[in-house]
Amino acid sequence: MHKLITAMEPQRDDSGYWTHPNYFEPVGGREFAAPGEFEAWQDNNRVIARVLWAECDVTGEQLEALEDSDGDISQWNPTPPDGNGWFIGSIHDTEDGPLCVWLCPVEGEPRALKDHINRCHVAALKTEFLNAHRVCLQAAHAYFCACDIGEDRTFAHEIYQRVRLATFRGGC
Numbered sequence: 001m002h003k004l005i006t007a008m009e010p011q012r013d014d015s016g017y018w019t020h021p022n023y024f025e026p027v028g029g030r031e032f033a034a035p036g037e038f039e040a041w042q043d044n045n046r047v048i049a050r051v052l053w054a055e056c057d058v059t060g061e062q063l064e065a066l067e068d069s070d071g072d073i074s075q076w077n078p079t080p081p082d083g084n085g086w087f088i089g090s091i092h093d094t095e096d097g098p099l100c101v102w103l104c105p106v107e108g109e110p111r112a113l114k115d116h117i118n119r120c121h122v123a124a125l126k127t128e129f130l131n132a133h134r135v136c137l138q139a140a141h142a143y144f145c146a147c148d149i150g151e152d153r154t155f156a157h158e159i160y161q162r163v164r165l166a167t168f169r170g171g172c
Contacts (some may be wrong), residue, residue: 144158
């Protein structure tokens with residue numbers, strides 16, 4: 001059973017960084033996520049994410065102090081997005097500077113919840129359709145195999161081919 005990420009008190013290190021122990025990790029230990037991988041993780045954890053860059057959350061004077069601190073961002077206290085339920089998923093450095101990833105359960109954001117339900121509902125319908133298609137394909141093949149050579153078998157073959165190709169995608 002998959003354990004959903006939930007809020008916990010950040011335990012920032014001496015330089016101000018912290019990542020939730022259940023935060024997203026790219027598959028296979030890769031450095032960067034494949035397209036759609038982080039979004040799938042969000043759906044599986046029923047959270048939405050907002051990225052807040054340090055440079056957008058501090059005054060000019062504070063930004064200078066951060067830039068002069070050799071990577072120490074412990075004085076930066078990221079501002080949560082508007083609304084309830086937001087918690088820190090990660091405060092980390094990137095090539096473009098430090099950032100904070102805020103997470104919020106989809107239940108805390110009505111629009112996010114609706115979008116999540118729609119995405120998951122469509123995915124569930126697709127899975128149901130593909131499963132039913134496999135059953136139909138097996139039945140069409142069994143019907144084809146059961147027919148004697150002749151007109152019935154030719155008709156059964158046409159049905160089998162149409163069912164087989166119904167979900168086929170791609171070229172030659």
